[in-house]
Each structure stands twice: as C-alpha cells, then as structure tokens.
Amino acid sequence: MSDSVKVAINGFGRIGRMAFRRIYEENQPEVGPKLEVVAINDLSDPANLAYLLKYDSAHGIFPHEVSYYTEENTKEGTNGGLIVDGRKIPVFAIAASGKPLSKRNFPNADETPVHFPWAKLGVKVVLESTGFYLTKEKAQIHLDEGAKYVVMSAPAKDDTPTFVYGVNTDKLNADMHIVSGASCTTNCLSPVLSVLVKKFGVIGGFMTTVHAYTNDQTTLDLIKAKDFRRGRAAAENIVPTSTGAAKAVKLVIPEMAGRLDGIAIRVPVLDGSLCDLTIKLKKTVTVDEINAAEKDASEHELKGVMGYNTDPIVSRDILGRTEGSIFDATETKVITADGEQFVKVFAWYDNEYSYTCQFVRLAKKIAAF
Numbered sequence: 001m002s003d004s005v006k007v008a009i010n011g012f013g014r015i016g017r018m019a020f021r022r023i024y025e026e027n028q029p030e031v032g033p034k035l036e037v038v039a040i041n042d043l044s045d046p047a048n049l050a051y052l053l054k055y056d057s058a059h060g061i062f063p064h065e066v067s068y069y070t071e072e073n074t075k076e077g078t079n080g081g082l083i084v085d086g087r088k089i090p091v092f093a094i095a096a097s098g099k100p101l102s103k104r105n106f107p108n109a110d111e112t113p114v115h116f117p118w119a120k121l122g123v124k125v126v127l128e129s130t131g132f133y134l135t136k137e138k139a140q141i142h143l144d145e146g147a148k149y150v151v152m153s154a155p156a157k158d159d160t161p162t163f164v165y166g167v168n169t170d171k172l173n174a175d176m177h178i179v180s181g182a183s184c185t186t187n188c189l190s191p192v193l194s195v196l197v198k199k200f201g202v203i204g205g206f207m208t209t210v211h212a213y214t215n216d217q218t219t220l221d222l223i224k225a226k227d228f229r230r231g232r233a234a235a236e237n238i239v240p241t242s243t244g245a246a247k248a249v250k251l252v253i254p255e256m257a258g259r260l261d262g263i264a265i266r267v268p269v270l271d272g273s274l275c276d277l278t279i280k281l282k283k284t285v286t287v288d289e290i291n292a293a294e295k296d297a298s299e300h301e302l303k304g305v306m307g308y309n310t311d312p313i314v315s316r317d318i319l320g321r322t323e324g325s326i327f328d329a330t331e332t333k334v335i336t337a338d339g340e341q342f343v344k345v346f347a348w349y350d351n352e353y354s355y356t357c358q359f360v361r362l363a364k365k366i367a368a369f
Contacts, residue, residue: 004036005367008116008123008147011130012042012091014215015153017053018356019127019363021062024084033367035360038121041092043105046070046080049091053082058271059320059353074106077114092117097141119146125367127359129153136160139178149177151363153356155248156180162251164190165324165361166305174369181362182252184355185209185245185264187324188275190252191306192294192347196281197255199293205279207246207262212269212315212351213239230266239266272315273351275325278344284336290343291329298327305358309348318348324358325349 007023009016023035042049050068055061069088070080081090093105097116101109118126126142128150133139135158139150156162162180163169167190172179181187189207196202213234218224224231229239246262260279298308307326311317318326331346349355 004034005124005364006038006122007035007125007127007363007367008039008041008118008121009037009127009129010041010116010133010142011128011153012040012044012049012053013129013131014352015356015359016040016042016127016129017049017056018059018352019129019153019360020053021059022353022356022360024062024064033364035125035364035367037089038123039090039092039117040082041094041116043093043095043102046082046091050082053084072106074101074109075112075114076117077101077106079105097145116142116145116147118142123147125149125151125363127151127153127363134158134160134180136178143177149366149369150179151359151366152178152180153359154180155183155186155244162186162248163362164252165358165365166302167191167194168252169362169365172365176366179362179366181355181359182248183245184273184349184351185211185243185275186248186252187355187358188273188347188349189245189277189325190249191297191302191325192275192277192327192345193249193256193260194253195293195297195302196279196290196343196345197253200285200290201282202256202259203280203282204259205277207260207278208276209243209245209262209264210274210276211243211264211266212271212273213266214351217266234266235268237266237268240264241266269315271350271352272319273349274315275347275349276344277347278342280340280342284341285334285343287332287334290332290334290345294327294345295329305361306347313348315348319350319353321348321350321354322357324354326354 046068054066067083072079077094100111217234243264246260250257307323326348328346333344
C-alpha cells in the first residue's frame with residue numbers, strides 16, 4: 001500500500017488488537033490517510049497473538065485469513081509474526097529498546113542491545129497500547145528510534161497533550177509528537193458534555209460510569225493493594241471504584257476545570273458501558289431542548305463521533321458501534337425544585353471498540369501531518 005502511512009502497534013492486548021481490526025475494516029471513516037500496520041511489538045508468542053486476533057469473545061471472529069510464522073532472529077528481536085490475508089507482519093518481543101532481549105522470550109540471546117526497528121521499517125506513527133509508556137519521557141524512546149509520532153491509548157500520567165477526536169482535535173498540530181487519546185469513558189463523556197457547554201453553559205455536576213469489567217480486575221477474589229474492591233470477583237459483583245475520566249475532561253474541555261467529579265461502577269458485563277451525567281446548567285432548559293441540541297451535533301459537527309439513539313436499547317446493542325459516544329434521548333431528565341434545575345443525560349459506549357475507533361481516527365489525523 002504505497003499511499004498509506006506506516007504504523008507500529010506497541011502492545012497487542014485488547015486495544016492493540018481492536019486497533020488492528022479497525023485499521024483492516026473496509027468501512028472505516030475516511031479521516032486522513034490509510035494506515036498500514038508494518039510491525040507489532042508484544043512479549044507474547046505469534047501463535048497466541050494470531051489466535052486472539054482471530055477469535056474474540058466480545059467482538060466475534062475477525063473476518064480475514066489469519067495465521068502465523070516462526071522465525072527467530074535475536075539480532076532484531078523477533079521470533080516470527082502474523083500472516084493476515086497473505087501479508088506477513090513481524091512481531092517483535094523487545095521489552096525495552098536499547099537493552100538486551102529478555103531470556104524468557106529468547107533463551108539463547110546474548111547481551112547485545114536490541115532496538116525498536118521503527119526507522120528501518122519507515123514507521124511514522126506508533127500506536128502505544130502497552131499501558132507502560134504513558135509519559136513523554138518514556139514515550140520519547142519511540143521518537144529516538146525513528147518514529148515521528150506516538151499516540152497513547154490511555155490517559156497520560158503527565159502533562160502530555162490529550163485529545164478526544166472531534167471535540168478538541170482542532171487544537172492538534174504537527175509539533176505535538178506525543179499525544180494521548182484519553183480513556184474510553186472520557187471519549188464517551190466529552191462529546192455529550194461539549195454540546196451542553198456550548199449551548200447552555202455548565203455550572204457543575206457529577207458523572208457515574210456504569211462500566212464493564214476489564215482485565216485489571218480478577219475472576220476470583222484476589223489481593224489488590226491499592227483498591228480492595230477491585231480484587232473481588234469481577235463477573236459476580238457490582239464494584240464501586242474510582243475513575244479519572246470526570247477530572248480528565250478538563251484536559252479536553254478547559255471550561256470544565258473544577259466543575260465535574262465522578263465514580264465508576266464496574267458491573268458483570270463483558271463489554272458495553274454507560275455514562276450517567278447529572279449537571280446544573282447556566283440556562284433553564286427542557287428535555288426537548290437538550291435532545292435537540294445533542295441530535296443536531298450528532299448530525300453535524302460531531303457526526304461519526306457521537307451517535308443519537310431513540311430506541312429502548314441495552315448494553316449488548318451498542319457492541320461494535322464505531323461512535324465514541326451514543327447519546328440516549330430516551331433517558332434525558334430535567335427536574336426543577338425550589339428554583340434550582342438539574343439535568344440528567346445518558347450516553348452509551350462500547351468501551352473497547354467505540355474507543356478504538358476514536359483512537360484510530362486520532363492516529364489518522366496525526367498521520368496526515
């Protein structure tokens with residue numbers, strides 16, 4: 001694909017594999033140039049990665065021919081790769097660029113340092129989905145090894161510029177070489193909230209994400225030092241826990257700084273989540289006015305980023321949706337008491353695939369620089 005931009009995926013977990021799938025989807029929105037995955041870096045073996053790419057419990061079978069090959073090369077840090085629709089994609093197992101290979105992956109490797117091959121492969125953008133390189137200092141290694149840009153698939157742990165595609169990407173520029181795509185919840189909340197901020201003004205409020213369990217939880221009760229509740233069996237419990245999404249919104253919508261907080265409720269669902277937002281607006285509104293504003297945005301400036309729903313759907317119904325947020329007009333509520341008015345709105349999101357589509361859109365916009 002000579003007209004495409006070459007990308008590497010660092011970390012082939014849930015989001016890494018979903019990003020690979022999304023890039024291969026024929027119906028992906030035409031935002032920026034085509035992307036071509038030319039390398040994957042992950043410490044798992046190619047056979048296992050091929051299997052998990054092809055078969056997914058939440059998203060079904062990947063409708064492409066997938067296999068793998070084995071070919072150890074300790075000089076380059078690869079022991080094979082994937083074969084997708086007849087095309088080979090090398091899988092590297094480099095735990096730390098510029099250091100010797102792990103003996104777990106390469107028992108016969110010597111102490112020679114091995115580097116990410118981004119320059120050699122012509123990689124322009126690294127999709128960073130390991131959950132480890134979440135500061136500019138750590139992500140810099142990708143640029144040092146030849147990539148031009150890094151897009152993190154998680155909230156940064158420093159002041160890395162944060163973007164939700166379609167909400168604040170007008171502020172993205174070619175000099176921003178390391179950026180974060182925020183979290184799945186921030187990508188759901190921000191489009192809906194941005195409309196309310198622009199149309200009515202927001203004084204403040206609270207949000208709750210009713211969130212599917214994730215792989216940082218456990219299937220059986222286990223010790224979790226930082227959050228005891230997250231150590232309880234994920235598929236058997238409703239688990240109140242923390243979320244940084246509400247506070248992170250200020251990185252995308254500066255007007256919300258200090259005006260929003262929230263919590264997460266992890267529930268026994270494999271995938272599919274919901275944002276419940278309760279806020280106080282600067283203007284007096286009706287349910288119809290709220291819904292009309294969100295509907296208009298979903299058809300114009302946020303088209304493809306935010307969906308609009310009027311059906312009595314449940315979480316299973318939004319799996320595979322490509323919008324980062326699906327506003328649910330059936331659940332909008334407004335109450336006025338003692339002269340004070342409060343508004344409640346709901347928005348759905350596939351916390352894996354909806355987010356991944358936003359993540360890939362952001363990567364494509366950056367790839368166009």
